[in-house]
Amino acid sequence: MFTGIVEEVGEIADVSPGGLLIRGPLVVSDARHGDSIAVDGVCLTVTETDGDRFRVDVMGETYRRTALSGLRPGDRVNLERAVAVGGRLGGHIVQGHVDGVAEVLRREPAEEWESVTFRLPADLSRYVVEKGSIAVDGVSLTVAAVSADEFTVGLIPTTLTETTLGRKPVGATVHLEVDVLAKHVERLLAHRSEAVTV
Known part of the structure; x- marks a missing residue:
């Protein structure tokens, strides 16, 4: 993990x-x-x-x-x-199991940070929520905005300088891993729904 x-x-x-x-x-x-x-x-x-x-x-x-x-x-x-047992969980739970590949759509620099928008694969859109967590190229980020086919994150100066995301141009591909908790909840609710209809 x-x-x-x-x-x-x-x-x-x-x-x-x-x-x-x-x-x-x-x-x-x-x-x-x-x-x-x-x-x-x-x-x-x-x-x-x-x-x-x-x-x-x-x-x-x-x-x-x-x-x-x-x-x-x-x-x-x-x-x-991998995080050591007892270590700090500074970001969120990331498994390293990539859910999809996306593309950098836009970069909007500001004075202290930068907003970056990525294409959101249709099969992953249900797992991405505003203020939720997502891993982009292994970087734990908070979703600032989301629509059916794209999402935006804000990159602080540390992220811009100490990860590869500061240098990814428009059109570059990135790995996405959605929040594993969302996938588990979906699976549990699907089983509950099946049990109710039987």
């Missing part, structure tokens, strides 16, 4: 059909084989460490369902180690 608080912006060192080699001095400092690290919000398992770099396996299914297949050496990625 993760919290959506990015610890470090890492760099892709190598891309292969079977995985990624990523430079991330902070997250690799105590990483061991089998540990989980979120890479742009995708939970991946460490298979090897080498100095300030770590390798992760990426299955074909993961490449198909995420934007990881578009990464190239030199690209920057958000990194977060």
Whole structure:
């Protein structure tokens, strides 16, 4: 489990059909084989460490369902180690299980922050609510506005400078993970509804 608080912006060192080699001095400092690290919000398992770099396996299914297949050496990625039991939950509960890929639609700079609007896939729109939580490329954010096909978040200076979201241009793709609590509530209500109609 993760919290959506990015610890470090890492760099892709190598891309292969079977995985990624990523430079991330902070997250690799105590990483061991089998540990989980979120890479742009995708939970991946460490298979090897080498100095300030770590390798992760990426299955074909993961490449198909995420934007990881578009990464190239030199690209920057958000990194977060799994939260330790008893650690602070600074963002919200993030599983690292990407629900969809979206596109940056608009960026509106202001004096102290920036509003960024993303396309909202139709199958995810029911889980996104104003003032609710969403993870974008692994960053825990609060939804400022939402419509049927887009949502907007506000990025504070820290988020703009310490994650990749400050550099994502209009048209770039991002990973979305909706609030897992919303998905569980939906599932519970569906079962309750089925029980009532029987």
